[in-house]
Amino acid sequence: MSNKISIVVVSGARERLQMAGMIASVGAVSGDEVTVFLSMNALHYFRKGAAEPAPPEGAFGKLLETKKAPAFKQLFQSAAELGDAKIHPCSMAVDVLGVEQAELEPWIGEPMGLTKFLSDAHGGQVWSF
Amino acid sequence: MAEKIVVDARGSFCPGPLMELIARLKFAQVGDELEILSTDKGSASDIPEWLHKVGHQLLGTREEAGVFHIALKKMK
Numbered sequence: 001m002s003n004k005i006s007i008v009v010v011s012g013a014r015e016r017l018q019m020a021g022m023i024a025s026v027g028a029v030s031g032d033e034v035t036v037f038l039s040m041n042a043l044h045y046f047r048k049g050a051a052e053p054a055p056p057e058g059a060f061g062k063l064l065e066t067k068k069a070p071a072f073k074q075l076f077q078s079a080a081e082l083g084d085a086k087i088h089p090c091s092m093a094v095d096v097l098g099v100e101q102a103e104l105e106p107w108i109g110e111p112m113g114l115t116k117f118l119s120d121a122h123g124g125q126v127w128s129f
Numbered sequence: 130m131a132e133k134i135v136v137d138a139r140g141s142f143c144p145g146p147l148m149e150l151i152a153r154l155k156f157a158q159v160g161d162e163l164e165i166l167s168t169d170k171g172s173a174s175d176i177p178e179w180l181h182k183v184g185h186q187l188l189g190t191r192e193e194a195g196v197f198h199i200a201l202k203k204m205k
Contacts, residue, residue, distance in 0.1 A: 029151050
């Protein structure tokens with residue numbers, strides 16, 4: 001029984017990116033149909049080679065940095081590569097940021113508009129971070 | 130005779146051990162037995178749950194000196 005899971009990620013805070021990556025990866029490798037929509041402050045971190053750490057929102061985020069938890073970007077990549085999650089940048093965020101497809105990580109799909117995202121999400125679970 | 134594959138994910142936090150297991154499982158043959166080593170308590174209960182959900186066989190779990198050993202067989 002496969003669920004449909006749609007995840008909207010707008011935050012640039014480490015804890016939120018981490019939790020979104022955890023849900024995307026575990027959902028995708030468990031046979032759920034996962035779509036991730038990256039927008040606002042989140043998109044920047046998905047540029048190729050963007051290595052700077054996302055700022056923590058609170059104490060847990062600081063603690064996370066000192067532990068050997070998988071990096072959030074690695075989690076999204078695992079979701080795409082091990083579980084066939086579809087990860088798309090929001091077309092509006094792509095335009096505002098002025099980012100080209102070639103500048104984004106190779107496992108990120110084409111920009112997606114809200115109409116398409118909303119119709120894909122219809123009838124499934126929607127998570128937002 | 131299928132080979133026994135050990136995946137050492139000690140020190141990694143959830144869902145690191147699960148992801149390491151799945152990455153290795155992709156290249157294993159149906160019937161292969163794997164054992165994942167994890168120091169993360171959450172993974173020790175969540176990995177068997179994942180195996181049950183996707184249909185691989187849990188062969189057993191044991192804890193030894195703070196390390197969880199989860200043995201499984203690839204079924205598909």
